[in-house]
Amino acid sequence: MKQSIQGSRLVVKNVGKHFGDFCALRDINLEVEPGELVCFLGPSGCGKTTLLRIIAGLETQSSGSLYQGGDDISLKPPHARDFGIVFQSYALFPNMTVADNVAYGLRSVGAPKQQIQHRVCELLTTVGLPDQAKKYPTQLSGGQQQRVALARALAPSPGLLLLDEPLSALDAKVRNHLRAEIRHLQQQLGVTTIMVTHDQEEALAMADRVVVMNNGVIEQVGTPVEVYQQPASAFVAEFIGAMNFMDSAAVNDRSVQLGSRVLHLPKPLPRGKGAVRLAIRPEDVHLQPITGDGWEAQVNTLDYLGAFVRTQVTLRGCGLRLVVDVDPRSARELGLAQGAWVNVTLPSDSLHCFAA
Amino acid sequence: MNLSASTAASVPLSEKAQQLAQRWGYTLLLLLGCGVLTLLVLAPLYTLLSKSVKNKAGDFVGLENFAQYLGSGAVESALFNSLWVAGLSTVVVVLLAFMAAWALTRTRLPLTGLIRGILVVPILAPSLLSAISLVYLFGNQGVLKSWLFGAEIYGPIGVVLGSCFWTFPHALMILLTAMENADGRHYEAATSLKASPWRIFWTVTVPGARYGLVSAAFVVFTLVITDFGVPKVIGGQFDVLATDIYKQVVGQQRFEMGAVVSVLLLLPALLAFVADRYVQRKQTASFTAQSTPYKPRANKARDWFGALMLLPAVVFILAIIGMAIYASLVTFWPYNLEMSFRNYQFDLMDGGGWGAYINSVQMALGAMVFGTALVFFNAWLMERTPQPSGLKGLFHLLSLLPLAVPGLVLGLSYIFFFNDPNNPLNMIYGSLLILILCTVAHFYAVSHLTAITALKQLDREFEAVGESLKASRWRVLVTVTLPLCLPAILDVALYLFVNAMTTVSAVVFLYGHDSQLASVAVLNMDEAGDIAPAAAMAVLITITCAGAKLVQGLLRFWLDRSTRAWRQGKV
Numbered sequence: 027m028k029q030s031i032q033g034s035r036l037v038v039k040n041v042g043k044h045f046g047d048f049c050a051l052r053d054i055n056l057e058v059e060p061g062e063l064v065c066f067l068g069p070s071g072c073g074k075t076t077l078l079r080i081i082a083g084l085e086t087q088s089s090g091s092l093y094q095g096g097d098d099i100s101l102k103p104p105h106a107r108d109f110g111i112v113f114q115s116y117a118l119f120p121n122m123t124v125a126d127n128v129a130y131g132l133r134s135v136g137a138p139k140q141q142i143q144h145r146v147c148e149l150l151t152t153v154g155l156p157d158q159a160k161k162y163p164t165q166l167s168g169g170q171q172q173r174v175a176l177a178r179a180l181a182p183s184p185g186l187l188l189l190d191e192p193l194s195a196l197d198a199k200v201r202n203h204l205r206a207e208i209r210h211l212q213q214q215l216g217v218t219t220i221m222v223t224h225d226q227e228e229a230l231a232m233a234d235r236v237v238v239m240n241n242g243v244i245e246q247v248g249t250p251v252e253v254y255q256q257p258a259s260a261f262v263a264e265f266i267g268a269m270n271f272m273d274s275a276a277v278n279d280r281s282v283q284l285g286s287r288v289l290h291l292p293k294p295l296p297r298g299k300g301a302v303r304l305a306i307r308p309e310d311v312h313l314q315p316i317t318g319d320g321w322e323a324q325v326n327t328l329d330y331l332g333a334f335v336r337t338q339v340t341l342r343g344c345g346l347r348l349v350v351d352v353d354p355r356s357a358r359e360l361g362l363a364q365g366a367w368v369n370v371t372l373p374s375d376s377l378h379c380f381a382a
Numbered sequence: 383m384n385l386s387a388s389t390a391a392s393v394p395l396s397e398k399a400q401q402l403a404q405r406w407g408y409t410l411l412l413l414l415g416c417g418v419l420t421l422l423v424l425a426p427l428y429t430l431l432s433k434s435v436k437n438k439a440g441d442f443v444g445l446e447n448f449a450q451y452l453g454s455g456a457v458e459s460a461l462f463n464s465l466w467v468a469g470l471s472t473v474v475v476v477l478l479a480f481m482a483a484w485a486l487t488r489t490r491l492p493l494t495g496l497i498r499g500i501l502v503v504p505i506l507a508p509s510l511l512s513a514i515s516l517v518y519l520f521g522n523q524g525v526l527k528s529w530l531f532g533a534e535i536y537g538p539i540g541v542v543l544g545s546c547f548w549t550f551p552h553a554l555m556i557l558l559t560a561m562e563n564a565d566g567r568h569y570e571a572a573t574s575l576k577a578s579p580w581r582i583f584w585t586v587t588v589p590g591a592r593y594g595l596v597s598a599a600f601v602v603f604t605l606v607i608t609d610f611g612v613p614k615v616i617g618g619q620f621d622v623l624a625t626d627i628y629k630q631v632v633g634q635q636r637f638e639m640g641a642v643v644s645v646l647l648l649l650p651a652l653l654a655f656v657a658d659r660y661v662q663r664k665q666t667a668s669f670t671a672q673s674t675p676y677k678p679r680a681n682k683a684r685d686w687f688g689a690l691m692l693l694p695a696v697v698f699i700l701a702i703i704g705m706a707i708y709a710s711l712v713t714f715w716p717y718n719l720e721m722s723f724r725n726y727q728f729d730l731m732d733g734g735g736w737g738a739y740i741n742s743v744q745m746a747l748g749a750m751v752f753g754t755a756l757v758f759f760n761a762w763l764m765e766r767t768p769q770p771s772g773l774k775g776l777f778h779l780l781s782l783l784p785l786a787v788p789g790l791v792l793g794l795s796y797i798f799f800f801n802d803p804n805n806p807l808n809m810i811y812g813s814l815l816i817l818i819l820c821t822v823a824h825f826y827a828v829s830h831l832t833a834i835t836a837l838k839q840l841d842r843e844f845e846a847v848g849e850s851l852k853a854s855r856w857r858v859l860v861t862v863t864l865p866l867c868l869p870a871i872l873d874v875a876l877y878l879f880v881n882a883m884t885t886v887s888a889v890v891f892l893y894g895h896d897s898q899l900a901s902v903a904v905l906n907m908d909e910a911g912d913i914a915p916a917a918a919m920a921v922l923i924t925i926t927c928a929g930a931k932l933v934q935g936l937l938r939f940w941l942d943r944s945t946r947a948w949r950q951g952k953v
Contacts, residue, residue, distance in 0.1 A: 082846070082850065083849075084846050084849070103404055103849070104846065104849035104850060105849045105850075105852050105853070105854070107850075109850055110850055110851075111846065111847065111850045113841075113843045113846070113847070115841050115843060117841040117843035117844055117846070117847045119844070119861070119862045120866065120948050120949070121862065121865045121866055121945065121948050122861075122862075122948075130848075130851050130853065130861075131850075131851030131852060131853070134851050134852040134853040134857070135852055162947050162948035163948070164948055164949070165947070165948075178847075178851070179850070181851075182851065182852070184850075188850075
């Protein structure tokens with residue numbers, strides 16, 4: 027057996043899933059390229075785990091079809107599909123040693139003993155646990171158990187690796203470390219990987235592409251940079267990162283009215299007139315020393331969050347409240363303090379505009 | 383990517399069939415499980431119910447039998463007697479068990495393991511043992527007869543005392559479970575708010591145990607009102623519902639009337655069952671993952687008080703057991719007090735002799751093996767294979783139903799159902815097999831709950847991981863699920879063995895000439911006046927059960943040792 031795995035291409039076509047009257051997934055279309063790492067990201071109940079379980083064959087879709095590497099797998103039972111899976115709980119078999127856990131899938135297909143031993147050794151080395159083979163899962167730390175689960179899933183060289191919230195049971199430090207490690211391993215092996223997570227930071231840090239889901243539909247598919255910088259919907263904008271929303275009205279297809287001011291937009295509005303929701307990220311709002319002729323705002327609250335200062339300001343005139351992130355040095359230079367006055371600029375190229 | 387129409391259309395057909403077969407295979411197996419339970423519980427019960435509204439000739443007569451029975455006058459005293467005896471026993475047992483459970487969970491007394499062991503001994507004995515022991519203690523030639531100040535032990539006093547003995551462990555185990563799960567933070571909060579120990583007891587301990595108290599009360603009440611062994615042996619002329627069924631059926635061969643009394647007996651049992659389920663559901667939420675277990679602090683005075691609280695139960699149980707053993711060894715009470723094994727020569731008495739004992743052991747082993755396998759396989763199907771949720775609910779309900787059916791009622795139902803010449807299963811009537819089936823059905827519910835609890839504790843994704851690793855559910859069952867459930871399997875096996883050895887109520891109607899049982903022999907020898915051999919047989923049953931418990935304990939010990947590495951994370 028060779029170290030690298032030939033990742034397979036996965037296509038999800040018009041997949042829907044109903045539980046009685048409840049619609050868990052609606053018309054899902056998605057293509058995952060060989061060797062790609064895709065994250066399903068969304069709040070709990072958005073359907074991301076259901077979609078993963080349908081891909082694994084653990085749930086049956088109500089409609090639509092699935093193709094893996096050109097084969098129609100829509101109706102195949104899980105054991106006839108080609109994937110490895112890691113659950114949030116790891117689901118390691120507690121009565122077996124680490125080595126027996128990793129060998130489990132190889133023994134299912136009746137691989138020769140020597141080959142199994144070799145493969146187990148190789149995988150445990152790959153995940154950094156070469157000397158833990160004889161231990162039982164309960165004798166390992168959470169992070170180590172996670173790696174064993176990963177090794178077990180990878181042992182039969184699957185074309186597809188499914189990760190169901192694999193890091194959420196770990197504490198923050200281990201999580202950050204393993205995040206990088208899983209990503210490295212995945213790239214090294216070239217296995218097509220789908221990871222379900224509700225942690226946006228995790229998704230942005232690890233994924234080639236992020237699939238943002240909400241209420242059973244895909245809101246946006248894109249690279250981490252795309253979903254952060256060009257959110258396709260107000261939901262995506264709000265779910266990933268922080269966002270200020272402001273109700274305003276379109277003046278024409280390139281400008282909107284906010285309070286008494288007219289703001290120019292970076293992109294033309296899809297629909298000409300009417301109410302729109304204007305949005306800007308806290309770090310994109312510029313604060314300057316008060317000059318007298320700018321857009322004035324008063325500081326309401328100041329929270330020191332280590333790497334930056336999060337402040338809430340109220341705009342004079344329209345009474346709009348904005349959350350603004352400022353780096354600590356600028357905050358000092360501006361003399362930010364509760365009740366202080368500053369000038370606010372909303373740079374036109376940082377503005378987002380969504381339907382009201 | 384090439385998705386030609388032909389592959390998309392032709393491949394799924396056979397695969398769909400395969401998948402359907404796979405999914406429906408498990409469903410069919412669970413349907414089969416439902417069928418078995420229907421055969422063993424539901425169908426006999428239905429026959430019984432229908433019998434109660436028919437006359438001797440089999441014509442439908444509506445509620446006439448009930449009217450006749452209720453009008454006979456006998457029922458009023460029997461019903462009234464049953465109610466107050468069960469009520470009084472419940473109060474006494476729950477109070478004693480609460481005192482003992484408090485002492486065991488809220489003090490730091492030494493030897494709690496031994497004390498617990500003594501307190502649950504009654505569960506290993508047939509309920510008749512206490513009645514026989516009481517006769518020796520307080521009967522006409524009893525050693526402590528004077529303690530009763532002229533009152534008779536034959537009657538309500540004997541029934542209440544005897545019932546208290548054998549129902550005590552049931553109440554104790556429920557209360558121990560309820561009180562062991564106390565949240566230490568509540569005690570710390572109360573102490574920091576300067577509450578006195580007395581106030582903490584009433585505001586924290588008692589409310590925390592309230593569901594356990596209610597549950598224990600329901601269980602004890604049902605056990606006493608449906609028990610027939612104790613009142614039969616020591617009740618004298620004191621009629622209760624349970625003995626009335628026996629009289630109607632065995633004494634007067636009036637099966638319809640037996641069915642009528644059974645239905646009346648079913649009502650309180652059903653009510654208790656529903657109430658208990660309701661209470662249990664409420665209790666589960668009280669102890670959460672965030673709770674910290676309560677640990678009593680050193681307090682000499684409280685420990686002594688705890689010992690005092692344990693005293694009545696421990697003395698009572700030791701006295702009853704001790705007296706039974708002593709009586710069984712005395713050559714000829716009260717004239718020749720020399721020790722001998724004369725009373726153990728069962729072949730010289732009526733009641734089936736040693737053959738009955740051998741039958742009992744065979745029956746208990748059969749019920750243990752068949753019952754454990756059936757219970758676990760069905761529980762596994764329900765909990766660990768894909769099943770339609772409706773079927774799961776139905777199966778669960780069927781499994782719990784035996785909890786609401788008193789043994790006497792089940793036994794009588796079996797007569798009606800299996801003794802019907804039109805029933806193809808008629809041939810097993812009177813054999814050891816029907817006794818095994820009836821016993822498994824009788825004790826199915828608790829075994830089922832134990833198995834389900836164990837299976838629910840396993841990671842719910844084991845089967846999914848197995849499938850992704852190309853292992854069938856069967857392989858996961860054998861390599862993972864069964865090894866992990868071994869402790870629970872041992873518990874269920876012991877539970878079935880012990881109950882099969884000691885039960886009287888259901889099997890008393892069902893044994894045949896070649897399938898006499900030890901527990902029934904106790905009853906028959908007592909009835910024939912061979913009270914010392916009856917005591918001997920009861921002691922023998924108890925020793926056998928204790929032996930089984932010992933074997934189970936050793937197996938558990940060995941299992942814990944050999945699996946400690948993966949259970950506790952230590953080498």
